[in-house]
Amino acid sequence: VHSCNTLLGVLLKSNHVQLCWKFYQQMSRNGISPNIYTKNMIIHALCKAGNVEEAERVLLEMEEKGWEGPDVVSYTTVVDGYCRKGEVEKAFEIVEKMKKKQIEPNVVTYSALIGALCKQRNVLEAEKLLKEMRKSGVDADKVAYATVIDAFCKLGKLAEAGRLADEMVQKGLIPNVVVYNTLLHGLCRKGKMKKAGELFQEMQRRKLVPDMITYTTVIDGYCKEGNMHEAFRLHNEMVEK
């Protein structure tokens, strides 16, 4: 099963969703019984294919069997599936159901919901949930923060984004490359290239290594400003590495 799951994982990451399903059936035919990892990946594959209803059916099937029931990953995957479809109501319903089954949502579950609210531009609700999850004993992590920070950036509310970034640091969470990339993108799309340049320096002072996304974000910003000089300079710097 381990090796089968490894292969399933590769197929899943490369978006070969159809093959995932075929391989899964092949497994059963060969008498290999899927474990929780297998089922969770199948649920994920169905969600990626846009077939969240079918994914939920697999989840229900797992619930039927009292033993080897679904875990927090199974539920969270379906929650995320509905979130991506924009069916936030359904997502919250699944969360209620998992709570009833004594499976507590974790930080990933909450992040998925927060992400869905952000996509609907409901940043206020998103931030509310970010705060409320702690009352359920779940601490927000970098991903949860970055999700809301990004939403504020995309709405052009850079002050709010910065406020959350500070708050995150206060909680002892060290901003990673993604958080910097998110803030950089917010600055770049507003044409604040001076500040973007400073932040780009700052992240490196903090020993973070700019990745491809960092470079494309900042290069794009300089291009739109017509500063081809800086754009090419960074491009060369990127290629050097």
Add this chain to the structure above:
RNA sequence: GCCUAGAUACUU
């Protein structure tokens, strides 16, 4: 048990 779930750019 790094066999499974959540965040960022460009392009489309």
